[in-house]
Amino acid sequence: MGMKAYIVRRVLLFIPTLLGVTLLIFAILQFFTPEERASAYIRGTPKNPDVIYRVIEKYHLDAPLHIQYYFWITRVLSGDLGIAKSAGNIPVSVALLKGIPATFELVIFSIPSIIFLGIYLGIKSAVNRDKASDHIIRIFSIIGWSLPTFWSALILISIFYGGLGWVSAGRLSNEAYGVVTSPNFIRYTRINTIDGILNGQLWITIDALKHIVLPVINLTIISVALIVRVMRSSMLEELSKGYILTAKAKGLSNDVVINKHAKRNALIPVVTISGVLTAGLLTGVVITETVFNYKGIGYFAAHAALQMDIPSVLGFALFVGLVYSVANLIVDITYAYIDPRIRVE
Amino acid sequence: MKRAVGLLVLLVLMLPAQVSIQNVAAQEIPRPKDLVVASIWGPETVDPAWCYDTASAEVIQNIYDTLIRFAVNRSLPPEKQGLTDKFEPCLATEWVIAAPPHPDAPPYTNSTYYFKIREGVKWHDSKYGTVKPSDVEYSFERWMVLDRSGGPTWMIYEPLLEAHGADWSDPEWPEKIDHAVESNATHVWFNLKAPNYPPMIFMQILAQSWASVMPNEWAYEHGCWPGEAHPEENPYTNETMTKYYDPEVSPLDDWPPGTGGRIECGSGPYKLAVLDSIEHIWKIERFPDYWKGWPAPGCEGYLETVTFYGIDEWGTRKTMFLAGDADFCYVPRAHLPELVTNWEEKPSWEEEEYPAGIRCFPGLPTLIESNLFFNFKIETAGNKYIGDPPYDELHESGIPSWFFSDVNVRKAFAYAFDYDTYIKDVFLGEAKQPATPHVEGLAYDKYIWDVGKSDLNPPDTVLPPPYDQPLLPNGSGPLPPVPKYYHDLEKAENYFKAAYDGELWEKGFTFSILYNTGNEARETAARMLKEAVESLNPKFHINVIEVDWPTYLNELVAKRLTLFIIGWLADYPDPHNWYYPYMYSEGTFAYFQSYGDPEVDELVLQGVRETDDNKRIEIYWKLGNKYFEDVPSVPLYQDAGRHWERTWVAGWYYNPIYPGPYFYHLWKGWYTPTPTAPLKIKASILHGSSIRLSSEFFNPATKKPASGFIVFVQKSLDNKTWTNVGALITDKDGRVDISITPPLGTTYYRLNFTGYKAPTPVSDELTGTVLLNAKYYEKWIEKAQRNLLSQIVSPVKVETKILEDILSSALSPIREDVDALSDKVTSLTSEVEKLQGTISSQSNMLYASIGIAIIAIIIALVAIVKK
Structure with missing residues (x-):
């Protein structure tokens, strides 16, 4: 089977995967009574006793599981994911499309720094095993990994925003936001760093970059440790193998042995981790988004879950399923590229 | 090299932000025409007929107009300027209330209200021309047709059709809606079916966001019910109306369909620019053609835009506020100590101090009351909160379903709760214990007053007349006070002993109190009640259980809750909106609770069928007393809020029924003195010197003489904070001519300020008086005019120019002495300035060092690793 056929087959597998995820969520939701699920539509004290029953009837909350799923799936198949009550009654699909770019922007700036810094430090740590630099890297990566996300975020904010005033919270400054939301500015991608360039307003891009620096640093601090540790152990394993000894015996320089031979093989587990890490960041950087007021898809999903906003939760589940499926596919394809021994049967 | 370039790029990127912060420090008004609010998010709609939450209503009240608005009395302190029982014209120029039924009204009509509609009011979209009476009629009829589940439509159905929602099983329902609101070329009138419906309530309903007016044609073009403008669509048929009834989402919140686009076409002072419920930002922009003009009458400026940022994280919000990036900020009560700088000294509200440039209005009564409710008939099936069976008799390990039906049990719980400690500990004193559901801020609240333990004489007997309380509008009264419960464990014990003829005391009980997750106030109340009651008898057992809100709601509806704590937020500021849910047998x-009393039901209905204010007051007084006797629930607290703003914002006032500020009445800036030629005399020369001050002050906006204050300010050594050490008040024409000795340490003075002229009573009382004791002065001013006090805490370093002019002549006779002193003072001042500079630069260096150190550590690490 060729690569193309393999990809097509994997893509087709997405459908049962996503259906399975939504069925599972629907099943879990049946643990809640109709009255409990009605709470998504009633924010505070119900003003009339019959309000709750009217909501239950309107949204078929007391219908059997299969009937509710039928209502939902027929809407989904017609391209309608329902209404996001937790996001001000906008369609779930719109909520997802509006939330994803912010998170995506955060991730595309964070992932390179996390991966490249992680690989670099992991190799340095492995090559200098048990030396001072190895210990320092390991200690700092453990500290970064152990830091509560909100704590490191607040420390960064209090120093660089509250103290020095170098950056500020949110995605844009008030002035930039005024321009971005004006009719003259077209939000092609809703990724401000890109839209600024596409609209010929570079200062918007710079403004967006200033606002993204701190959340990216925060995500890097807390995520880089994982890559460092995987890369280090993988590298140590490779360095202990016979072919490395052979390469050294051939008289190859240390740099060549590490970069041309060991590194490439050691990267395979890192690729797996990177795929999962990227998918994880795309679907759940709630705390970083909350503290830096950088509203994205993670923040949306957390709010939806807290408010029992079922259509939004299901829509997000579809998105998560899709992201992980795609991430796994990319990882598998990357395997084949990195290691020629791995080929599709 | 690459590293250096990277670092340089980073620093360049960060530089503009640093400059903006420094600007704030220099006390220029940031964004002089734009206001930024940092708060928590909430709006879900921009459709007035859908809106039933304060966050959405805050947006809507600024973009739409209503027939009438709640009146504002600018001569009162800002906290009291917004009135809830007086109205002023808006789209309606005049009105006749509770008139006999219109000749063409349906036979069931009991009264008709007429409103003359203002001419020439433009819509935000000029394509639709101006507001017509038919648009008003359309807006109300559309509201009744839409009638979304859990929405506000019941409020208009109650007076117009004596119903709480649409009844499509009635074939004449469309016709009833049609006849409920009518219009001609000049007027709109409402035909009320409800007999003797209180005009106060009806007007309060009409003055709020759900009663906003939109153009029929525009609404139709954007997916709404066609209305009279499109007879070809058969708008007044059951089939057409039900098509637009209770949609899943309003077309005005999703236009074009499927995009989630928010649209509006109001006639209010602002237009909606954006409402992004994902990024949690909304923004409104000034509507230049607003019929009332700009600035608003009585205001000295206006705002071009208002941007609202929903920021959940308090630390981020606080940083924005302190940096001057936000003009208004929501400050949770738990974080008050972070902004009240002398919090440790436990200051009174008048003595509180805030960071430079920040102002706070504390003690704002909210129309929210939380109560302890007793369930008279607990559902036992599947109930996990009533202990073990049997559920039809008293025993120590459970309770029967009728446990709370004995009034002695309810009174025992009411006396067991320590209200004062609760309010002091949980609300940091920022709440009050009401006696009844008739809370402060509702209509007639000043006539119905309550007493606590300290006012009872002897205990449980109210004081005899005469009372120092307002007379009723007809000159009768005043009414005796309504008693309320207080903490008294001895009484609680006696009532427990009396309950069920002593059987309860002998056998004991066990049950659970639920509170919803995250609601610390309710949790603490439950735990305090548990401790107090369990301390009375070892056979009394209460469990406190945390559940999430969905479960709480579920158990409430199933009537399985035993004793529950929940709150009520006013729909309109009339006691009917409170006594109905609290005491009417079919109220929420x-x-x-399964509580019902025919006598109470009759009183509640009388209250809403009475147009005479005096009689209504007496009805609600009777209900208040009945509430105390019956104890269906016990009021725990009425929250007091705060408003926090930067001192460069002017014009804010409070109305408890407003969902948020009415931005049309706000602006940025303060009065500044008329500039004169500068004279080079150092401000420090003021130390202890007697001078003659003779000048006249003008309001630069109106160019007319303006009364106000001269405030003497002492600057702190770190150059960051100023303290008011004394003040002088001009006469009402802005003149001052007096010899004064500014207090030692005075380095600057500043003049009047932001938006409020000192009214005549203040000037008459205090003209020419020099008040050099800051605390004494503040207390005096507080008495007379709170709003002025709020202005002078502005930490603005004011021009010294005028004073220098005055000083040049005033000080000449004593110049030699002063010169000698001045030299010493100058040298001391320069040393102080040096110190200030050092402190300032060192603190900047400290921050910079931390930042650079972090970068350096990273670089060093990389370098080490590379080696």
């Missing part, structure tokens, strides 16, 4: 709480 009474229904869930």
Whole structure:
């Protein structure tokens, strides 16, 4: 089977995967009574006793599981994911499309720094095993990994925003936001760093970059440790193998042995981790988004879950399923590229 | 090299932000025409007929107009300027209330209200021309047709059709809606079916966001009910109306369909620019053609835009506020100590101090009351909160379903709760214990007053007349006070002993109190009650259980809650909106409690069928007393809020029924003195010197003489804070001519300020008086005019120019002495300035060092690793 056929087959597998995820969520939701699920539509004290029953009837909350799923799936198949009550009654699909770019922007700036810094430090740590630099890297990566996300975020904010005033919270400054939301500015991608360039307003891009620096640093601090540790152990394993000894015996320089031979093989587990890490960041950087007021898809999903906003939760589940499926596919394809021994049967 | 370039790029990127912060420090007004609010997010709609939450209403009240608005009395302190029982014209120029039924009204009509509609009011979209009476009629009829589940439509159905929602099983329902609101070329009138419906309530309903007016044609073009403008669509048929009834989402919140686009076409002072419920930002922009003009009458400026940022994280919000990036900020009560700088000294509200440039209005009564409710008939099936069976008799390990039906049990719980400690500990004193559901801020609240333990004489007997309380509008009264419960464990014990003829005391009980997750106030109340009651008898057992809100709601509806704590937020500021849910047998709480009393039901209905204010007051007084006797629930607290703003914002006032500020009445800036030629005399020369001050002050906006204050300010050594050490008040024409000795340490003075002229009573009382004791002065001013006090805490370093002019002549006779002193003072001042500079630069260096150190550590690490 060729690569193309393999990809097509994997893509087709997405459908049962996503259906399975939504069925599972629907099943879990049946643990809640109709009255409990009605709470998504009633924010505070119900003003009339019959309000709750009217909501239950309107949204078929007391219908059997299969009937509710039928209502939902027929809407989904017609391209309608329902209404996001937790996001001000906008369609779930719109909520997802509006939330994803912010998170995506955060991730595309964070992932390179996390991966490249992680690989670099992991190799340095492995090559200098048990030396001072190895210990320092390991200690700092453990500290970064152990830091509560909100704590490191607040420390960064209090120093660089509250103290020095170098950056500020949110995605844009008030002035930039005024321009971005004006009719003259077209939000092609809703990724401000890109839209600024596409609209010929570079200062918007710079403004967006200033606002993204701190959340990216925060995500890097807390995520880089994982890559460092995987890369280090993988590298140590490779360095202990016979072919490395052979390469050294051939008289190859240390740099060549590490970069041309060991590194490439050691990267395979890192690729797996990177795929999962990227998918994880795309679907759940709630705390970083909350503290830096950088509203994205993670923040949306957390709010939806807290408010029992079922259509939004299901829509997000579809998105998560899709992201992980795609991430796994990319990882598998990357395997084949990195290691020629791995080929599709 | 690459590293250096990277670092340089980073620093360049960060530089503009640093400059903006420094600007704030220099006390220029940031964004002089734009206001930024940092708060928590909430709006879900921009459709007035859908809106039933304060966050959405805050947006809507600024973009739409209503027939009438709640009146504002600018001569009162800002906290009291917004009135809830007086109205002023808006789209309606005049009105006749509770008139006999219109000749063409349906036979069931009991009264008709007429409103003359203002001419020439433009819509935000000029394509639709101006507001017509038919648009008003359309807006109300559309509201009744839409009638979304859990929405506000019941409020208009109650007076117009004596119903709480649409009844499509009635074939004449469309016709009833049609006849409920009518219009001609000049007027709109409402035909009320409800007999003797209180005009106060009806007007309060009309003055709020759900009664906003939109153009029929525009609404139709954007997916709404066609209305009279499109007879070809058969708008007044059951089939057409039900098509637009209770949609899943309003077309105005999703236009074009499927995009989630928010649209509006109001006639209010602002237009909606954006409402992004994902990024949690909304923004409104000034509507230049607003019929009332700009600035608003009585205001000295206006705002071009208002941007609202929903920021959940308090630390981020606080940083924005302190940096001057936000003009208004929501400050949770738990974080008050972070902004009240002398919090440790436990200051009174008048003595509180805030960071430079920040102002706070504390003690704002909210129309929210939380109560302890008793369930008279607990559902036992599947109930996990009533201990073990049997559920039809008293025993120590459970309770029967009728446990709370004995009034002695309810009174025992009411006396067991320590209200004062609760309010002091949980609300940091920022709440009050009401006696009844008739809370402060509702209509007639000043006539119905309550007494606590300290006022009872002897205990449980109210004081005899005469009372120092307002007379009723007809000159009768005043009414005796309504008693309320207080903490008294001895009384609680006696009532427990009396309950069920002593059987309860002998056998004991066990049950659970639920509170919803995250609600610390309710949790603490439950735990305090548990401790107090369990301390009375070892056979009394209460469990406190945390559940999430969905479960709480579920158990409430199933009537399985035993004793529950929940709150009520006013729809309109009339006691009917409170006594109905609390005491009417079919009201929200009474229904869930299975509480009902025919006598009470009759009183509640009388209250809403009485147009005479005097009689209504007496009805609600009777209900208040009945509430105390019956104890269906016990009021725990009425929250007091705060408003926090930067001192460069002017014009804010409070109305408890407003969902948020009415931005049309706000602006940025303060009065500044008329500039004169500068004279080079150092401000420090003021130390202890007697001078003659003779000048006249003008309001630069109106160019007319303006009364106000001269405030003497002492600057702190770190150059960051100023303290008011004394003040002088001009006469009402802005003149001052007096010899004064500014207090030692005075380095600057500043003049009047932001938006409020000192009214005549203040000037008459205090003209020419020099008040050099800051605390004494503040207290005096507080008495007379709170709003002025709020202005002078502005930490603005004011021009010294005028004073220098005055000083040049005033000080000449004593110049030699002063010169000698001045030299010493100058040298001392320069040393102080050096110190200030050092402190300032060192603190900047400290921050910079931390930042650079972090970068350096990273670089060093990389370098080490590379080696």
